[in-house]
Amino acid sequence: MYNSLVALASMGGLGIVLSVGLVIAAKKFAVQVDERIEEIEIALPGVNCGACGFAGCRSLAEAIAEGKAPVNGCPVGGIDVASKIAEIMGTASGNAPERKVAQVLCKGGCAEATQRAEYDGPNDCRIMNIIQGGDKGCTYGCLGGGTCVEVCPFNAMYMNENGLPVVIEEKCTGCGKCVEACPRDIIILVGEEYGVHIRCRSFAPGKEVRQVCKVGCIACRRCEKECPYDAITVTNNLAQIDYDKCTVCRKCVAVCPVHTIEEQEGKPEIKAKKAG
Amino acid sequence: MEYLLLFIGTVIVNNFVLVQFLGICPFLGVSKQVSTSVGMGIATTFVMVMAALASWLIEHFILVPLDLVYLRTLSFILVIAALVQLVEMFLHKSIPGLYRAMGIFLPLITTNCAVLGLSLNAVLRSYNLGESLVYGFGAGVGFTLALILMAGIREELEFADIPKPLKGAAIALITAGLLSLAFSGFAGMI
Amino acid sequence: MNKMIKDFLRGLWDEHPTFRIMIGMCPTLAVTTSAINGMGMAIATTFVLICSSLLISMLKKVIPGGVRIPAYIIVIATFVTTVDYLMQAYTPDLHEALGVFIPLIVVNCIILGRAEAYASKMPVIWSAFDALGMGLGFTWGLTLIGSIRELLGSGTIFGFSVAPDGFTPFAILTSPPGAFITLGVLLALMNIISDKIAQRTRANQQKTAS
Amino acid sequence: MEDSRLVLSPSPHIRDEDTTEKIMLTVVAALVPVWAAATYFFGFNSVRLVLVSILVAVGSEALFLAIRRKPITIWDGSALVTGMLLGLSLPPSLPTWMAILGSFIAIVIGKQVFGGLGANPFNPALVGRAVLVASFTSQMTTWTMPFTDAVTSATPLVSGQVSYAELFFGTVPGSLGETSALAILLGGVFLFYRGVLDYRIPVGFLGTVAVLSFVFGQDVAYQLLSGSLLFGAVFMATDMVTSPITPVGRWIFGIGCGLVLVLIRFWGSLPEGLTYSILLMNAFTPLINRWTRPRIYGQGVKQA
Amino acid sequence: MVKVKNFRGGVHPEYNKHITGDKPIKVLPAPNEVVIPLAQHAGAPAEPLVTKGDSVLVGQEIGRSAGTISAAVHASVSGTVVAVEPRQSINGREVLSVVIENDGQDAKVPMAGHPDPIQLSSGEIRQRIEAAGIVGLGGAAFPTAAKVNPPQGCKIEYLLINGSECEPYLTADQKLMEEYTEDVILGAKLLAKACGAEKIIIAVEANKPEALRKMRALAGSNAIEVVALVVKYPAGGEKQLIKAVLNREVPEHGLPAQCGVLVNNVGTAWAVAKACKHGQPLIERVITVTGDGIKEPANYLVRIGTPFRDIIDAAGGFAGEPGKVIAGGPMMGLAQFDLNVPIVKGVAGILVLSNKVTKEFDPMPCIKCARCVDVCPVYLMPVTIEKFAMNAMWDEAEDYGAMDCIECGCCTYICPSKRALLSWIRLAKTEIAELQRRQTS
């Protein structure tokens, strides 16, 4: 019985010492931090097991708050924790922005565009572009090396048989990796609702475009005239869409003599804009 | 000389991670980058020496005199947890530079079973204070060594075309196995 | 009711502590030299897990946030020490085989993790089911690893000799490198299996959708 | 002439004639005298074990790649080299099925799981050997006398009492390929002549062992010639994939191998530490590469 | 046997210099039409001075130097300007060029020579170099006038004349040294005077005994040292040459002038000599037309702006189906897809390789043989940089010295796995440069 009392007393003593110590330390060494980090840290399991690859829960919380880690970065917490963190992050960052997807603005694949040489080197567009500007007749169009497909973290792109990249829009997250990688800058991020695109980026005069590509924009200005919303303008030998004005009315698609303008199925006309 | 042998023995022969299976979670979790693993290793070594000291004091001034050995696990883990938290808070406030380099790893160390294992082992082997400290330091260095070696290999593996089912933890475990195999050459040396 | 079953089943596969979340790796590797050791360890862990989950779930209103981790650790450590002494008294051989890894249950991430993530927020009965699922998941995982290592490494299973005469044990499996490699290969197999399952469910979904 | 398109490619437009296949075949050629010596001393066992190792190594590589639906690249010769090295490091009396298992593990666990050629952190042949030693220790440490089937249980390293000449020509018990220093040196010289072998690793390795043996009062020549040291230093430690790529790094690697070997030989409890010394240094290779980067031309030069 | 000067790294490709090594320099008649790009040099393109319809004379300035790092461009034939428009250039881009239709008169603008040019002051020499639009003829085409005017605080001790011509196949410099020995030496002395160098060293690769002999014979009386260089690629690289001959190193990202050295090609020296002696601007150069895809390989003195097609035709045309047409040597030359591109100042030869030499190189996995590390003449770890580049880790690539790469191609040449190391390093360089540009702006 005596021993039990000693146990009681010593554990009690230990408890007091430690808790007082912690309380004092917490006050004395308090550091101001992002509130979200605190909240996320509370939402996290707090096990500090390191399974996430970060140095403890706090590190992960900081990383999530800074956007360096995904909200589901904690493998231990599972979905519950992830959704909670998503809530915390969501309330702080406001409404979700419109979803953007990548669009490839070139239609000139193997069948439509000419080659000026036989390329023999690493299959990477950026390298092709350095080596004498690549093997493609058109110096503005897609080089077909598939670098965009390679860099896509979500497997949302693939190369079709015609040697052109295709975006799988359901998988695309609009991260912009492909946009960054493309040496020809033919990939852009566009709001997913827009279903009409001028798939050419050639600034060469129409005559030269015709020599190297069957489907390149020849700057005939028919689309510009046709568009009821002034969404299309031709500058530097190239027709370009101002997506802010475009209502996906598809009038331009029909008039393009070289079929550079392409419409996508399942993206209806945007009525609201028309009214405004 | 004895201390040196104890140190070498703890670092390579009875490596905490690769031979004794202590601290596997952080070993697998934080060994993705060499730079991170260096910080983690140093922080762990620091905590281990502190834990060796603290647990020796508790054992010899509280638990044994008061006949409370059954409170060993409980008191050790509590003290380690509190110690780590105090050090972390102190660093965060007072030495932010050191905190960024090393302190961020501190919370991870509380639940590192290598630290508690170290405290318990040191007591079970009835090490004296000096031996406990060397043992703690050696264990930390051994942990760091394993961590850095693993991180070096894993950084290389990032570029390798590893079969899909093996990616991630599976290949890390196999690598750890081969690393452990390499260390087994020292078995029985000291 | 449905949620309880889901909570229970989650620990058995989807969030399996060993093969999915990869926590509690130290005992997983260290004590699985034989099936019985693995199982003994896992059962001890499960016991602590269930008890501490229950208690923490009950106490969740009482414990202030600032000291919750130390408080949980005390609760867990108490149960661990209890198990330690009980095993020492009633299964001394197993106790010796598991050695220092019994007190180390305290720092097993599974327990503190479930306590933090689940028991401290959920009602008592749900926590119990969650803990039971996790514990059983851990148990079958450790028993499986232990069985494989024992069978190939010693030619026995649960101590019974099952190997034919002339069987040369593949002894590396009972050594530390073997532990890592066995778990690594098992993990790869699990990944293949769950990939297959995922593919099948996706195929089924598509079939029903079309 | 106008119609044919010209080839556009980045410079340089010419390449050296040496290829990976040629390098691998050179190693195989260098191993031929070793194998021949082994066959001379140990007869059919040598043919049996080495052939089985090679077949299983190449076969399991093909199988693994087929399962992964990758191009079957067994003709690059790397699996051939691994199989041959493993086979030659086995003791003559080893059961065939153990050689099969070892070779399979060498290729699958030692190499293919990491992504195949060039990605493995550890020397596959040594992985195979180490796993065999850890599993079947008695069989892996039972050697026969040359020309007979008489079993001796210890390596000459332990039992001693053999002449230098015997060690040099290889009429001592040991693993197949490691007994004849003469054959190994022949192979090594050939490799060096063909530019496949970097002298720094074997020189650093053997030099460290020699110096430390001398310092600790051991018989230097005996330490160098006995056991699997020469075979390992020439053929195993110099494996390109798992040794450092920087010149300084290779010295460190060789010297490190020597240190660990001496540590295990003189103070360890295992009879031979070669396998472990190289495996351990393999683990250090990424770090060595990282910390021994050559000084770039002009770096640190003061501007006049 | 005199010890040859060596440096660390480098490779020993098949030199193939025997093809044209004994062929004297032939003067190629001026073509019917020349295309003279206004950007043939490193730095800012020249500004055009003529418009369509203007008539020009040989040596007339048609492009004005546009800044410190720029060079003037001159007409290489007399005739009418038919166009000033972008034309395909050897780097694959379209470059603003002056197209002149040759009237066959070869009427020259008056040129002011000097009977004993060595009497000219260093300022006068520099002025003539600038007026003649001379650029480095070794390949980089750095404006010589800017080069001989070293930055403040740099004292030039040595003038190195680079006669190593380490690129396989090419023999233009070799023939120049053999046939115009005197002019080369005169040019060297003029350059030394222009930049204030105390000592002149002419470095020639040991595989050109004739050139060495002739150089030595004349140099002795002129207090010029001629050294034999190791036969190794890239012995002619500026940094390697300095290391080999003087055992000095150019500071990282610095200029040779910062270690007291100036390096000029023998062709440049020759051009300087002609500019000072005859007042002739840089309108012609010696090139080698060679390779197994050429019927009659030869060395030619050609006018700047001559289209490749004319030169290849003069050399008997293609032998069989051509695989690659390369402007320059096989190690650093640029593959061409358009035979209408003109010879510019920096091109030392046209190499035509048949299809069998240009077989595809299928990359295999890297076996870490470290040959690329061993041969890199600037001591990089190409395999590591390649790895980072392939994974878009530009910061790491920069950390490992990607920007120090001289693009000599040794790593790619030696790689037994036939990996395109240089291509990836080049990509890393462009990406890093882009990042740096973005950071500064």
Add this chain to the structure above:
Amino acid sequence: MNESAKMIVVLTIIAMISGLLLAQVYHLTYDRIQLGKAQALRGSILAALPGAVDFRVIEAHPVGGLEDDRSTLRSKPGSDSDPLLLFQGLDENGDPVGFAYVCEGVGYGGIIKIMVGVNHTSELISGVAILEHVETPNIGSLIENESFRNQFVGKGTADPIALGQDIDRITGATVSSRAVTEAVNRDLSNALQAYKEAITNE
């Protein structure tokens, strides 16, 4: 009650309850654990000393201490404070059969603890029992086999026990068998001397 005070109180109470609880557990299991330990010790002592039915503990202070041993990584008992425990085996009549002592060696996996029994009259080893080991199952663990242990019986100080000659090496477990052999060999004469002194002093 403010937050800080609450934290302190709660933690203290939990700690106290826990301490109390564990004290109970400890006391409840104490007897059984001690009994188990005693039985295990007794078993191994009796196994090492055939013929003994009981034992008593003698505290001996070997002259000059036992040989300092690098392999166990700690100073050996030998200082005045740490006595060496010798277990004297007694037969049915209470007469001494011999004595047993514990020695340690370092094997492949770690420390091996061995109980060595020495016959009272012949002063030769009467039995060896392995108390603790962490050797590889099926290889190193074969040191527990009777066939291996029995080889030590009848060996003594006069003839140093050598592995490979007196004791057959377990194939594949050279390290483990050597560790046992060396450990037995090392302390034998010292322990014997200490025992002799201890019983003369009584």
